[in-house]
Amino acid sequence: MAKAYETIADTLRAEIRAGRPVPGARLPSEDELSDRFGYSVPTVREGLRVLQSEGLIEKVHGRGSYVRAPRPRVRRTNARHQWEKDRARAPERVRLETGATEHDTGLDLGDLRFGAVYREIEAPRDLADAMGVEPGTPLVERSYRTRYERERVPFNLSTSYLVRADVEGNPDLLDADREPWPGGTWHQLATVGIEIDRVEERVTARPATSEEAAELGLPSGTGVLVLHKTCYDTGGRVVEMSHVVLPGDRTELLFTTPLERWRAE
Numbered sequence: 413m414a415k416a417y418e419t420i421a422d423t424l425r426a427e428i429r430a431g432r433p434v435p436g437a438r439l440p441s442e443d444e445l446s447d448r449f450g451y452s453v454p455t456v457r458e459g460l461r462v463l464q465s466e467g468l469i470e471k472v473h474g475r476g477s478y479v480r481a482p483r484p485r486v487r488r489t490n491a492r493h494q495w496e497k498d499r500a501r502a503p504e505r506v507r508l509e510t511g512a513t514e515h516d517t518g519l520d521l522g523d524l525r526f527g528a529v530y531r532e533i534e535a536p537r538d539l540a541d542a543m544g545v546e547p548g549t550p551l552v553e554r555s556y557r558t559r560y561e562r563e564r565v566p567f568n569l570s571t572s573y574l575v576r577a578d579v580e581g582n583p584d585l586l587d588a589d590r591e592p593w594p595g596g597t598w599h600q601l602a603t604v605g606i607e608i609d610r611v612e613e614r615v616t617a618r619p620a621t622s623e624e625a626a627e628l629g630l631p632s633g634t635g636v637l638v639l640h641k642t643c644y645d646t647g648g649r650v651v652e653m654s655h656v657v658l659p660g661d662r663t664e665l666l667f668t669t670p671l672e673r674w675r676a677e
Contacts, residue, residue: 416451420459423449428468428479435481439469464631467661471631484560486516486567486658488639489666493611500598500608507594513558513567527557528591532576539573542642543650550576552586565629568663572597572654579604597643597652609646615639615665620657628659635660 414422424439433439440448445456460477463469469477492515499507514521533553540547552574557566579585581604593600598608620628620636628636636657643652 416449416455417458417462420445420449420451420456421462424459424463425466425468428463433479435479437479438475439477439479441476465633467631467634483563483662484517484519484567485662485664487664487666488516488658489668490613491668492516493608496596496598497608500595500602502595504594507599511592511594512596517560517567519560523561525559525561526592528588529555530586530588539653542653543573543575545575552576552579554588556591563629565627568659569624569627569657570654571656572652574601574652578606578651601645601651606651607646608643608651609648610644612642612644613639617660620659624657628657630659630661637663637665 427433439445439460442453442456442460445460446453449456460469460471464471464477467483468480470480471477492512495515496512510521513519513524513526531553533551535543535545535547535549535551537547539551540549543549543551554572554574556570556572558568559566574585576586579600582600584590585600585604595602601608616638617635618638620630620634622632624630624636625632625634630636637660639654639656639658641652641654641656642650645651
């Protein structure tokens with residue numbers, strides 16, 4: 413049997429998904445909802461907390477709860493890696509037409525706002541071990557934030573690491589003002605003779621930190637997916653590592669694995 417707060421959440425969820433009330437509309441006050449459902453205000457508050465954790469509503473301090481407008485969903489597939497590799501050798505006009513975010517969201521290039529910050533760091537022990545270099549080795553740390561033009565928050569929080577010695581042969585790869593780079597990281601690496609041979613991805617899930625929740629516009633307690641990606645070159649060397657924090661309320665990871673067919677006996 414459903415608990416009282418679940419009954420409230422189920423009813424309001426169905427109404428929101430049916431478009432009543434519309435995105436941006438203010439929900440009735442907690443006292444009004446208490447009268448409507450016949451439950452206490454704390455019970456109503458618990459039901460609203462469920463909807464907030466699902467990303468359906470947001471609470472504005474001193475003003476009440478509002479229906480959130482649907483945000484663009486992101487679908488990342490493992491097929492994107494071959495697409496990225498093929499695109500790295502495509503003519504510039506082709507590389508300029510679309511990027512990874514457009515590929516994952518279906519949005520047009522003109523719909524997006526892109527930002528990148530580069531800085532040089534000394535490799536800490538964990539990164540050094542993972543990348544097969546000595547601690548203190550100069551790395552290029554690159555932070556990316558891309559958002560839909562109608563949104564104030566980015567699709568994800570992405571940080572990428574390159575060994576500076578690998579890329580310093582092309583000074584443009586040390587300049588954040590050159591971003592967004594047509595063809596992305598894989599084309600950047602191709603300009604210094606590096607070909608990606610394989611990609612390893614590890615995905616974990618956890619609650620968002622307060623800083624992540626604030627930057628991604630997530631209700632407190634919302635889960636995030638953390639994607640740890642390692643790219644190897646054709647010699648088996650790690651040439652890029654990245655960590656991407658993906659909001660759990662609007663991200664889908666799709667993995668398709670082709671299988672060899674049995675041979676007829």
